[in-house]
Amino acid sequence: MEYIGLIAGKSGDSLTEEIQKKGYKVALVVGKEKEPGYDIADKVLVTDLSNQEEIYKFFSTLQVKYLIVGTGHIVVLRTIKYLEKKGIKLSIDLEKTFLCKDKYLFKKEIEKTEYLTPKYILFKKESNQEENIKEILTKFEFPIVLKSPIDKREPIAVNNISELKEYYENIKKLDSDILIEEYISGSDVTVPVVSNKVDINALGILYWSKGKVEFLKGFENSKSYKLNNEEEVLKKISCLIKDLGIIGLSRADIVVKDNGEIYILEVNSIIVCGNTGSIYNQLWQEQGFNFAKITVENALKVFEIGEEFFV
Numbered sequence: 001m002e003y004i005g006l007i008a009g010k011s012g013d014s015l016t017e018e019i020q021k022k023g024y025k026v027a028l029v030v031g032k033e034k035e036p037g038y039d040i041a042d043k044v045l046v047t048d049l050s051n052q053e054e055i056y057k058f059f060s061t062l063q064v065k066y067l068i069v070g071t072g073h074i075v076v077l078r079t080i081k082y083l084e085k086k087g088i089k090l091s092i093d094l095e096k097t098f099l100c101k102d103k104y105l106f107k108k109e110i111e112k113t114e115y116l117t118p119k120y121i122l123f124k125k126e127s128n129q130e131e132n133i134k135e136i137l138t139k140f141e142f143p144i145v146l147k148s149p150i151d152k153r154e155p156i157a158v159n160n161i162s163e164l165k166e167y168y169e170n171i172k173k174l175d176s177d178i179l180i181e182e183y184i185s186g187s188d189v190t191v192p193v194v195s196n197k198v199d200i201n202a203l204g205i206l207y208w209s210k211g212k213v214e215f216l217k218g219f220e221n222s223k224s225y226k227l228n229n230e231e232e233v234l235k236k237i238s239c240l241i242k243d244l245g246i247i248g249l250s251r252a253d254i255v256v257k258d259n260g261e262i263y264i265l266e267v268n269s270i271i272v273c274g275n276t277g278s279i280y281n282q283l284w285q286e287q288g289f290n291f292a293k294i295t296v297e298n299a300l301k302v303f304e305i306g307e308e309f310f311v
Helices: 009-021 052-061 074-085 094-101 103-111 129-139 161-172 230-244 279-286 291-303 306-310
Strands: 003-007 025-030 043-046 066-069 120-123 144-147 156-158 178-182 187-195 200-202 248-256 262-268
Touching: 003 009, 003 074, 009 025, 009 291, 025 052, 043 052, 052 074, 066 074, 066 291, 074 094, 094 103, 094 262, 103 120, 103 262, 120 129, 129 161, 144 161, 156 161, 161 178, 187 230, 187 291, 200 230, 230 248, 230 262, 248 291, 279 291
Parallel strands: 003 025, 003 066, 025 043
Antiparallel strands: 120 178, 144 156, 144 178, 187 200, 187 248, 248 262
């Protein structure tokens, strides 16, 4: 029986189960014992996830040709870049995943297209904070959104100069550049999309505001309400994922204004789909979607193996 490699973090349990259901053995790499999937995978390597050569030897010994990626942790992405160079085929397009991980580069890419994204500006961490604050106040109106472009902390919406200065400094202390973004009022929704080399399918719209549900600073009054242009939104997001060339199960977070304009906030190119720990995943399970199963079936299509490829 053939082994399929898996590095998946919190999604290790559900993805292991779905891979095994397809008739494959699982070679799982985890950062510590007892991580999800540790007790049920066929072979397990416990190691620092930056140990690229050790992980490659583990897979090579088991003749692993294919790797399903279930986590977007930056250390893992660097390791699988090494594995891809060694000839292991990935379930994702790694270049596009790196693009989505950097919010600034992602927005620059969106700017080249017809899609809308909130107005923004990036300040380097070493640049003059006082001058930057002045520039922000001339170009943006409150509320203003502050982000770390590489997710060193969650986004913050501020409503006055005092808060702007405070949270600007907080992000800077994390050794991060500062991404300033226009606040867009409307309905916060999210759309998961599954894509491979042939098919792209937007699975539906979830009326869910991450800022409100996860109690993010400044987003307490965010709203998510029924849209009048659902079909347009689904088509638009499918086209977005196709145009960006993203492979796998991804999630587009968007705001739809009352006039129907669709603003792209970000795309998460890998969705957590473990049995525990993800409110987002649980909400979709309640609607009958099994993200782990979808991820595995799509990966087999990407790999061009199994019955999924031949149907």
